Amino acid sequence: MHEMSLCESVLQIIEQQAKAQQFAKVKTVWLEIGALSGVEADAMHFSFEVVMQGSLADQAKLEIIEVPGLAWCMPCGCEVLVQQLYDECPHCGSHQLQIVDGDQMRIKELEVE
Amino acid sequence: MCGVCGCGEGHIHSHDEPHDHEHAHEHSHDHGHHHHHEHSAEHSHAPGLTQARMVQIEQDILAKNNRYADENRRYFSERGMLALNLVSSPGSGKTTLLTETILRLKDELSIAVIEGDQQTARDADRIRATGVPALQINTGKGCHLDAHRVGHGLESLNLPEHSLLFIENVGNLVCPSAFDLGEAHKVVILSVTEGEDKPIKYPDMFHAADLMILNKTDLLPYLDFDSAQCIQYAKQVNPRIKVLSLSAKTGEGMDNWLTWLRAEMALQRIAYA
Numbered sequence: 394m395h396e397m398s399l400c401e402s403v404l405q406i407i408e409q410q411a412k413a414q415q416f417a418k419v420k421t422v423w424l425e426i427g428a429l430s431g432v433e434a435d436a437m438h439f440s441f442e443v444v445m446q447g448s449l450a451d452q453a454k455l456e457i458i459e460v461p462g463l464a465w466c467m468p469c470g471c472e473v474l475v476q477q478l479y480d481e482c483p484h485c486g487s488h489q490l491q492i493v494d495g496d497q498m499r500i501k502e503l504e505v506e
Numbered sequence: 507m508c509g510v511c512g513c514g515e516g517h518i519h520s521h522d523e524p525h526d527h528e529h530a531h532e533h534s535h536d537h538g539h540h541h542h543h544e545h546s547a548e549h550s551h552a553p554g555l556t557q558a559r560m561v562q563i564e565q566d567i568l569a570k571n572n573r574y575a576d577e578n579r580r581y582f583s584e585r586g587m588l589a590l591n592l593v594s595s596p597g598s599g600k601t602t603l604l605t606e607t608i609l610r611l612k613d614e615l616s617i618a619v620i621e622g623d624q625q626t627a628r629d630a631d632r633i634r635a636t637g638v639p640a641l642q643i644n645t646g647k648g649c650h651l652d653a654h655r656v657g658h659g660l661e662s663l664n665l666p667e668h669s670l671l672f673i674e675n676v677g678n679l680v681c682p683s684a685f686d687l688g689e690a691h692k693v694v695i696l697s698v699t700e701g702e703d704k705p706i707k708y709p710d711m712f713h714a715a716d717l718m719i720l721n722k723t724d725l726l727p728y729l730d731f732d733s734a735q736c737i738q739y740a741k742q743v744n745p746r747i748k749v750l751s752l753s754a755k756t757g758e759g760m761d762n763w764l765t766w767l768r769a770e771m772a773l774q775r776i777a778y779a
Contacts, residue, residue, distance in 0.1 A: 403567065406565055411699075488741065488743075502563055503560070505560075506559065
């Protein structure tokens with residue numbers, strides 16, 4: 394979707410953290426991206442390289458930790474894995490699913506120097 | 507200069523003069539370059555060999571947007587305002603729905619509109635022709651409105667208490683879904699000329715919305731559009747979604763939409779402890 398602006402937000406957070414945590418260069422960035430977050434890993438890698446150019450994270454490696462989609466099925470009363478927002482419960486076929494995990498997009502950690 | 511964040515950005519402008527937005531974009535572009543120079547300078551002065559280490563961040567990428575959205579939400583709730591974020595693909599009839607809604611409600615409610623488009627002030631002009639204030643935000647290359655820009659918009663609109671604010675987002679069924687603007691509800695508008703499978707083709711948006719409006723129902727006799735199937739797809743993606751069918755052009759179904767708006771306004775007027 395808007396991976397470019399997401400990467401710009403990542404850079405802003407990195408720049409804030411650089412001041413707070415005293416580092417001048419970022420070598421690796423770990424992002425946690427949920428399967429239901431609407432973020433495309435390929436597009437994220439592409440945008441990341443472009444956005445980080447000339448910044449303190451220039452040439453930094455991007456590692457994406459993919460988090461599977463998890464939903465609570467109301468009729469079954471249990472957690473089920475889902476790939477898409479429109480998936481049905483694999484046990485009972487219901488769409489009464491409440492997303493409980495896999496919709497996040499977070500910066501997890503950085504390797505810095 | 508901005509009271510919310512002190513950013514001094516020139517994105518918001520009333521478009522009274524046609525060259526305004528060009529200037530603003532040039533400005534922010536320059537700013538970006540300057541920013542990068544500063545950092546490469548810092549970098550070249552950094553001491554040579556340093557130890558690599560790990561830094562825990564654990565921050566939502568959209569945390570900054572969400573903070574501005576919280577500010578906007580607080581602003582709305584303190585003033586008993588109802589803010590709705592209208593999202594759809596381009597050409598679904600958002601602006602016509604708004605002008606028709608405003609004409610029916612402007613004598614009983616104070617209404618204003620924030621218009622998001624990549625370029626031009628055409629939509630804001632159409633809204634102003636109905637006699638209510640409208641602010642155009644041109645996103646330039648951007649594909650969505652963010653909470654920061656809307657916050658600036660609120661400052662310049664300076665609306666009275668108990669206003670109804672429509673935020674007409676950029677026509678795009680993908681990106682605006684992720685950006686909370688502080689609204690009470692996202693309302694997704696889908697016109698029957700678009701095909702009934704839009705909710706499962708663009709599930710993020712239909713998942714994020716609380717209400718779906720099926721617009722242009724006057725065209726149904728000429729189309730193969732299967733309304734029941736469309737609604738089923740929308741409920742598949744979002745079991746909580748409510749659906750209203752209407753034609754902004756003929757007025758058919760508009761009463762239900764006005765009733766929904768009045769009910770939501772009434773809820774905002776309640777001062778919760």
